[in-house]
Amino acid sequence: DTAVSQTPKYLVTQMGNDKSIKCEQNLGHDTMYWYKQDSKKFLKIMFSYNNKELIINETVPNRFSPKSPDKAHLNLHINSLELGDSAVYFCASSQAASRRAQYFGPGTRLLVL
Amino acid sequence: GESVGLHLPTLSVQEGDNSIINCAYSNSASDYFIWYKQESGKGPQFIIDIRSNMDKRQGQRVTVLLNKTVKHLSLQIAATQPGDSAVYFCAEIPQAGTALIFGKGTTLSVSS
Numbered sequence: 001d002t003a004v005s006q007t008p009k010y011l012v013t014q015m016g017n018d019k020s021i022k023c024e025q026n027l028g029h030d031t032m033y034w035y036k037q038d039s040k041k042f043l044k045i046m047f048s049y050n051n052k053e054l055i056i057n058e059t060v061p062n063r064f065s066p067k068s069p070d071k072a073h074l075n076l077h078i079n080s081l082e083l084g085d086s087a088v089y090f091c092a093s094s095q096a097a098s099r100r101a102q103y104f105g106p107g108t109r110l111l112v113l
Numbered sequence: 114g115e116s117v118g119l120h121l122p123t124l125s126v127q128e129g130d131n132s133i134i135n136c137a138y139s140n141s142a143s144d145y146f147i148w149y150k151q152e153s154g155k156g157p158q159f160i161i162d163i164r165s166n167m168d169k170r171q172g173q174r175v176t177v178l179l180n181k182t183v184k185h186l187s188l189q190i191a192a193t194q195p196g197d198s199a200v201y202f203c204a205e206i207p208q209a210g211t212a213l214i215f216g217k218g219t220t221l222s223v224s225s
Contacts, residue, residue, distance in 0.1 A: 004156070033212060041200055043157070045212035056212050090156050100145045100206050102213060104156030 003027050004105035006091050012111045013081055021076045021108045023091030031055075031099060032074035033092040034066060037107070043090070049074055050096055081112045125222045132190040134219045136203035139184060143205040146179060147213065148188045151200045160188070160201075190221075198223045 004025045013019055025032065033056075034046040048056035052068045063079040074091060088109050092102040126132050138146065144165055149157040163170045163177045163186075170177050176189040186203050200220050204213040 041151075041218045043202065043213075043215040043218075045214070048212050058212075092156070100147050100162050100204075100213070101159045102157075104158065106154075107156050 004091055004093055004103050006089075006105040006108050008108060009106065010109050010111075012113065014113055015081055015083060017081050018077070018079045019081060019110070020078070021089055021091075021110075023074045023076070023105060025072055025091075025093040025103070025105075027093055027103060029093040029095050029103070030071055031094050031096045032068065032071075033094075033102065034074065034076050035090040035092060035104075037088040037090060039087070047074075047076075078110075081110075083112050086110055086112045121219055122217070123220045123222065125224065126193050128193060128195060128223055128225045130193050132188075132193045132197070132221060132223075134188045134190075134201050134221065136186040136188075136216050137184060138186060138203070138205060138216075140205060140207060140214075141181070141184065143207050145206045146177070146186050147204045147206070148175075148177060149202045149204060149213075149215070150197075151202065151218070153199070157202060193221075193223050195223045195225055197221060 007022045031050045033048045037043045046060045047066045049068045065077045068074045088107045090107045091105040094102040145162050147162040148160040150160050151157040161172045161177050163179050168179050174191045178187045200218045202218045203216040
């Protein structure tokens with residue numbers, strides 16, 4: 001059984017387009033996250049949600065908008081895609097009390113042309 | 114810039130050797146320090162953590178050492194296997210925060 005799943009796995013799109021990445025976890029966790037990993041493998045937190053409420057919003061352009069319809073889902077919508085948005089985006093989840101042990105999804109590889 | 118960093122970007126070892134991956138941190142107020150493993154094409158995976166009031170913690174074939182005096186964290190892998198080949202990240206949890214702050218990662222290559 002997949003614990004944290006993301007769709008799509010690969011996303012190739014043109015500059016200026018709007019795209020969404022979906023994330024679902026079946027672990028019963030109350031906290032979900034979005035991370036961005038750049039070409040140098042550096043991982044950086046973008047957003048964190050606890051029980052559907054935004055609790056962390058790092059310095060991320062407002063073209064990025066997370067949405068949590070329920071505790072098991074955290075989707076990421078990106079408007080007006082730019083070349084610099086090309087990266088691997090990881091969704092993760094944890095219990096708030098055990099946030100050091102996060103479960104990551106397989107990643108979505110976004111390439112903006 | 115990030116507060117957790119790595120000494121070396123790559124480490125190559127022979128199968129069966131012991132591996133030591135190092136990390137320097139600057140945020141002394143962090144509650145926990147954590148190691149994650151990321152295999153090629155996959156998401157990071159939790160390996161082991163250590164609370165800031167400890168200096169050593171052992172897991173299965175892995176040991177994490179924390180030296181608060183010099184703000185140094187290390188991950189020791191005993192009898193390294195080809196399946197240990199991956200990128201290893203140290204990370205920390207700031208006391209007041211909820212998200213992981215990752216270091217830059219060390220690529221471990223294990224040859225048979």
